[in-house]
Amino acid sequence: MRWIKAIFLGLAFWLGMSTPTLAAPGCSDAGVLGPNMISNVCWSCMFPLRVAGIPLNGSNSGAPSGHASSPLCFCEGSLGIPTPGVVISMWEPARLVELQRVPGCMSSLGGIRLPFDRKFQGSHGDSTNEVEKQFMHYHYFAFPLFAMLDLFSIMPCSDNYLDFDLMFVSELDPTWNNDTLGIAVP
Numbered sequence: 001m002r003w004i005k006a007i008f009l010g011l012a013f014w015l016g017m018s019t020p021t022l023a024a025p026g027c028s029d030a031g032v033l034g035p036n037m038i039s040n041v042c043w044s045c046m047f048p049l050r051v052a053g054i055p056l057n058g059s060n061s062g063a064p065s066g067h068a069s070s071p072l073c074f075c076e077g078s079l080g081i082p083t084p085g086v087v088i089s090m091w092e093p094a095r096l097v098e099l100q101r102v103p104g105c106m107s108s109l110g111g112i113r114l115p116f117d118r119k120f121q122g123s124h125g126d127s128t129n130e131v132e133k134q135f136m137h138y139h140y141f142a143f144p145l146f147a148m149l150d151l152f153s154i155m156p157c158s159d160n161y162l163d164f165d166l167m168f169v170s171e172l173d174p175t176w177n178n179d180t181l182g183i184a185v186p
Contacts, residue, residue, distance in 0.1 A: 027100075027106070032108040068089045100136055138168075142161040148162075148164065
C-alpha cells in the first residue's frame with residue numbers, strides 16, 4: 001500500500017511540475033501544493049521531538065509549557081473502549097493562513113479565483129499609520145502536513161484533519177468589513 005501511495009505522490013508531483021498552472025488575473029499560484037510541500041518546510045522546526053516523554057534530540061529547549069510529559073495515553077476507540085497508545089509530541093505545521101487583497105483569490109489552491117465582485121475588494125484606509133491603511137481578506141486552511149505526507153501514523157487522538165481543507169473565507173463574513181456588525185456585545 002505504501003508503494004502505491006509513493007507512486008501516486010510521485011506522479012502527482014511530476015504532473016504538477018510539467019503542467020503549467022493557469023492563475024486568474026491578479027491572482028498568482030503560491031505553489032503550496034506540489035514539490036514545495038517538501039522543499040519549503042522547516043524540518044528542523046519540528047524539534048523537540050518527544051516519544052513516550054523522552055526528547056529524541058536530547059534537549060527540552062523549545063518545548064511549550066504544558067507539553068505532553070506522560071509516556072502513555074488512552075484514546076476512546078470507535079466502540080467507546082479506551083485504546084492505549086504512546087505519546088509522540090512535536091511541532092507540526094497544521095494550519096495555513098493566506099492574506100489576499102483580491103477578493104476570492106486562492107493562491108494556496110493554485111491561483112483559482114472564487115466569483116466575488118468588487119464590493120468585497122479591500123482598500124487603503126484613511127489612517128496616517130501605514131499598518132492601519134491595509135485591508136486584506138484572509139483564508140484559513142487545515143494543513144496537516146505530516147498526515148498528508150503520511151509521515152506519522154494517525155492515531156484516534158489527533159485533531160482529525162487528514163487533508164488540505166478550506167476552513168474559513170473572510171469574504172463571506174459580514175462582520176469582517178463592518179464595524180457595527182463586528183462589535184462584540186456581551
